Amino acid sequence: MIKTNDLILRTxxxxxxxxxxxxxxxxxxxxxxxxxxxxxGGLMTSAAIVLMxxxxxxxxxxxxxxxxxxxxxxIGLLIAVGTGVGSxxxxxxxxxxxxxxxxxPILGKTELATALLFDLGVYxxxxxxxxxxxLTIAQDRKDETA
Amino acid sequence: xxxxxxxxIIIPLLAGILLAFFPKKLPLVRGLAKLTTIxxxxxxxxxxxxxxxxxxxxxxxxxxxxxxxxxxVADLLAVxxxxxxxxxxxxxAFYAPKSLTDQQETFYFxxxxxxxxxxxxGAFLTGDLFNLFVFFEVLLMASYALIVLGGGKAQLRESIxxxxxxxxxxxxxxxxxxxxxxxxxxxxMAQIAERVKDVDQQGILTTVAVLLFFVFATKAAVxxxxxxxxxxxxxxxxxxxxxxxxxxTKVGIYSILRVFTLIFTHDQGLTHNLFLWLAxxxxxxxxxxxxxxxxxxxxxxYNIIPAVGFMLMGIGVFTETSLSGTVYYLVHxxxxxxxxxxxxxALVHLxxxxxxxxxxxxxxxxxxxxxxxxxxSLVLAGIPPFSGFIGKLLLxxxxxAKEEISIVIVALLxxxxxLFSMIRIFIGAFWGEKVEGLPVDKRAARAFxxxxxxxxxxxxxxxxxxxxxxxxxxxxxxxxxxxxxxxxSVLKE
Numbered sequence: 001m002i003k004t005n006d007l008i009l010r011t012x013x014x015x016x017x018x019x020x021x022x023x024x025x026x027x028x029x030x031x032x033x034x035x036x037x038x039x040x041g042g043l044m045t046s047a048a049i050v051l052m053x054x055x056x057x058x059x060x061x062x063x064x065x066x067x068x069x070x071x072x073x074x075i076g077l078l079i080a081v082g083t084g085v086g087s088x089x090x091x092x093x094x095x096x097x098x099x100x101x102x103x104x105p106i107l108g109k110t111e112l113a114t115a116l117l118f119d120l121g122v123y124x125x126x127x128x129x130x131x132x133x134x135l136t137i138a139q140d141r142k143d144e145t146a
Numbered sequence: 147x148x149x150x151x152x153x154x155i156i157i158p159l160l161a162g163i164l165l166a167f168f169p170k171k172l173p174l175v176r177g178l179a180k181l182t183t184i185x186x187x188x189x190x191x192x193x194x195x196x197x198x199x200x201x202x203x204x205x206x207x208x209x210x211x212x213x214x215x216x217x218x219v220a221d222l223l224a225v226x227x228x229x230x231x232x233x234x235x236x237x238x239a240f241y242a243p244k245s246l247t248d249q250q251e252t253f254y255f256x257x258x259x260x261x262x263x264x265x266x267x268g269a270f271l272t273g274d275l276f277n278l279f280v281f282f283e284v285l286l287m288a289s290y291a292l293i294v295l296g297g298g299k300a301q302l303r304e305s306i307x308x309x310x311x312x313x314x315x316x317x318x319x320x321x322x323x324x325x326x327x328x329x330x331x332x333x334x335m336a337q338i339a340e341r342v343k344d345v346d347q348q349g350i351l352t353t354v355a356v357l358l359f360f361v362f363a364t365k366a367a368v369x370x371x372x373x374x375x376x377x378x379x380x381x382x383x384x385x386x387x388x389x390x391x392x393x394x395t396k397v398g399i400y401s402i403l404r405v406f407t408l409i410f411t412h413d414q415g416l417t418h419n420l421f422l423w424l425a426x427x428x429x430x431x432x433x434x435x436x437x438x439x440x441x442x443x444x445x446x447x448y449n450i451i452p453a454v455g456f457m458l459m460g461i462g463v464f465t466e467t468s469l470s471g472t473v474y475y476l477v478h479x480x481x482x483x484x485x486x487x488x489x490x491x492a493l494v495h496l497x498x499x500x501x502x503x504x505x506x507x508x509x510x511x512x513x514x515x516x517x518x519x520x521x522x523s524l525v526l527a528g529i530p531p532f533s534g535f536i537g538k539l540l541l542x543x544x545x546x547a548k549e550e551i552s553i554v555i556v557a558l559l560x561x562x563x564x565l566f567s568m569i570r571i572f573i574g575a576f577w578g579e580k581v582e583g584l585p586v587d588k589r590a591a592r593a594f595x596x597x598x599x600x601x602x603x604x605x606x607x608x609x610x611x612x613x614x615x616x617x618x619x620x621x622x623x624x625x626x627x628x629x630x631x632x633x634x635s636v637l638k639e
Contacts (some may be wrong), residue, residue, distance in 0.1 A: 071167065074164070077163045078160075078164075080161050080165065088149055093205055093207055093209050094207050094208075094218075095207045095208045096209050
């Protein structure tokens with residue numbers, strides 16, 4: 001199969017993928033006070049990764065991001081359930097959340113909540129599930145023609 | 147505040163997640179799965195003893211007060227059902243390695259298995275209508291994965307029907323919950339129950355009640371909505387069928403029991419009469435199905451349906467005795483359906499076919515298995531010393547006290563036909579001449595027998611030792627007739 005020259009797609013992807021990653025991280029952290037959160041942040045990150053897959057093809061992206069997305073799902077779930085179970089240690093009911101204010105170097109006075117950890121679990125699970133679905137369907141086609 | 151109540155949900159959930167990390171290391175995965183089910187059974191037994199001693203356990207997750215947060219309510223009814231669920235989980239975990247191929251096991255069987263157990267326990271324990279929906283989805287998602295595991299042609303075909311129907315009924319569930327929310331303004335079951343009495347227009351509540359019943363009846367396979375069940379329960383692997391047959395329809399029945407004893411008790415003339423009619427029809431059509439086929443797997447799958455009819459009859463009659471009977475029958479039926487599906491799995495494996503006409507003479511090779519099956523038939527039909535008898539007796543006593551004579555006649559007649567359909571398998575498969583050229587595999591038979599014998603032993607104890615269990619069952623019946631107890635324990639007034 002002759003590859004078409006997709007220089008424009010690849011060049012814009014290098015730029016846009018960065019913006020997408022940045023925006024998804026922004027959405028993830030914004031979730032507590034503005035629209036956003038783990039779910040939409042995770043979807044946005046997966047969108048960026050999918051864009052890279054579309055521009056560069058399966059093999060090269062698999063080399064750049066050497067992650068087995070199937071393992072990301074249980075990691076995310078473990079973090080999410082872990083934040084719930086963590087409250088057992090402090091004698092609180094399951095899924096209790098807490099927060100505290102910290103003086104951080106650049107950001108100044110910041111509220112850090114354990115709800116963010118739960119959101120991190122959601123974020124990873126969403127990336128894992130989305131990428132597993134898309135990559136499984138994509139690879140299925142390749143196996144058939146081979 | 148007690149985190150004990152959440153443990154039956156969390157332990158299988160964590161186990162399922164952990165086992166997803168290394169699906170290929172089979173000996174380790176199997177060992178861990180067996181260990182976790184036993185550990186979980188021990189924990190649940192402790193919770194059961196605790197609840198029996200100290201009364202209902204309430205957990206307000208995240209320390210949010212009752213009507214505002216999600217609450218987990220571990221009352222005696224829920225804990226009893228969770229305990230039964232875990233007993234079946236142990237039997238299934240020990241049966242699974244023999245019944246599944248290595249390839250099926252490596253494709254995350256145990257992860258889905260534990261998610262299913264977690265979802266079922268969650269559905270039993272939750273005290274929130276929308277949370278009930280979420281746990282329904284958890285167990286249904288796991289069941290979708292388990293039903294196609296292996297990817298046989300028949301499995302793919304039946305899973306499509308199963309999936310479409312369950313998606314449809316789940317969608318109706320959400321609609322019904324949104325109606326409930328728009329009428330009473332809450333999804334907490336205790337608060338709904340409290341507010342239902344104050345709604346001026348009872349008609350809309352009756353409509354919502356029937357809609358919710360329609361949803362749960364689809365999950366539980368009640369008469370006009372049972373069509374999906376027999377085929378989709380007979381195509382997957384025997385372990386999966388056993389889990390489905392023992393747990394899934396029972397979650398539907400439990401939801402009907404909970405919702406129509408706690409929340410919608412305002413128009414019994416309509417709803418509970420509807421239950422009685424449907425219960426009668428469910429029994430008749432289920433039994434006709436069981437007699438109509440020569441496929442042994444289908445016969446057992448059809449036998450789920452009349453059992454659902456029996457339990458619904460208890461809810462329809464709505465007296466203390468009949469509700470006790472429903473609870474007793476629910477526990478009995480979970481155990482015996484688990485055992486029967488495992489037995490049939492062993493039978494089909496050893497006979498090499500699921501066609502009754504091609505089997506015969508298996509008792510010459512596998513006497514223990516044969517007599518276990520005979521015992522299971524007697525338990526299922528409700529022959530006196532066994533557990534099926536006590537449940538049916540309570541149900542019939544309750545119905546006679548309310549003078550519902552016709553349902554009693556239908557119930558007795560369908561019991562007779564259930565016995566007939568089971569004995570047909572016993573005579574066809576175990577009696578008669580040996581089939582020529584059938585390889586005899588005594589080792590496999592022995593491996594299958596362990597979990598089956600365990601479940602059957604429990605079933606026999608449930609019947610013979612009915613006097614030990616009866617006080618607890620009777621107190622559940624009283625508890626269900628007095629919804630104030632539930633409301634007070636949750637809302638703490």
